[in-house]
Amino acid sequence: MAIRHIHEMERLEFEHIAKIIRPKLKNKAFLILHDEAEAEDIVQDALLKLWTIRNRLDEYQSIEALAMVIMQRLCLDVLKRRRNDTYKGEEPQEMEYSPHEELERIESGTQVDAILAQLPDKQSAILRMKHIDMLETKEIATILGMSEGAIRITLMRARNKVKELFLNKKR
Numbered sequence: 723m724a725i726r727h728i729h730e731m732e733r734l735e736f737e738h739i740a741k742i743i744r745p746k747l748k749n750k751a752f753l754i755l756h757d758e759a760e761a762e763d764i765v766q767d768a769l770l771k772l773w774t775i776r777n778r779l780d781e782y783q784s785i786e787a788l789a790m791v792i793m794q795r796l797c798l799d800v801l802k803r804r805r806n807d808t809y810k811g812e813e814p815q816e817m818e819y820s821p822h823e824e825l826e827r828i829e830s831g832t833q834v835d836a837i838l839a840q841l842p843d844k845q846s847a848i849l850r851m852k853h854i855d856m857l858e859t860k861e862i863a864t865i866l867g868m869s870e871g872a873i874r875i876t877l878m879r880a881r882n883k884v885k886e887l888f889l890n891k892k893r
Contacts, residue, residue: 736776740769743786747793754797764800768793783867791865794855837887845880852877 747768751761771792772779782788838846851857851865859877863870 732776736773739785740772743789744769746786747789750790751793751797754794755800760800764793764796767796782865784864787861787864790861791851791855791857794857798855837884840887841880841883845876845883848873848876849880849884 744765747765748761751764752758755761755764768789772785772789779785779788838849841849848862848866851862852859857865859870859873862868863873866873868876
């Protein structure tokens with residue numbers, strides 16, 4: 723009986739948090755996707771992911787910021803899927819890039835991934851959050867429980883290291 727009570731409190735607390743952050747998530751998702759139904763689906767998926775890690779949510783400084791990151795990543799997946807669907811069935815001359823340019827883009831992306839993999843985990847994560855997930859410095863600081871100054875310093879070090887690694891690859 724006590725276990726059921728604890729589980730019920732956990733569910734009610736999560737529902738309360740979800741009720742508070744849902745409108746913010748949906749507004750941001752709609753701004754990214756410009757589609758009401760897809761935005762709602764993304765918010766539901768983000769909240770479901772939060773629910774699956776509910777036992778670890780106390781490890782995060784801000785559940786709302788974590789939910790935003792999850793939602794943004796899900797939106798990026800939708801945008802990538804849309805882009806891929808756009809190119810299916812098109813003639814090669816209609817594509818935005820020639821096959822040669824597309825190959826260069828893929829190789830370039832692979833090089834970037836290889837360079838990012840050489841960074842310390844913290845630098846790589848912060849760089850990805852800033853430039854791939856497009857988060858603001860303040861959001862990253864909130865998620866990681868760091869000061870904005872520490873985030874800026876880590877970003878500077880990461881960018882310098884990327885530049886160094888990239889220039890060394892070119893030689």
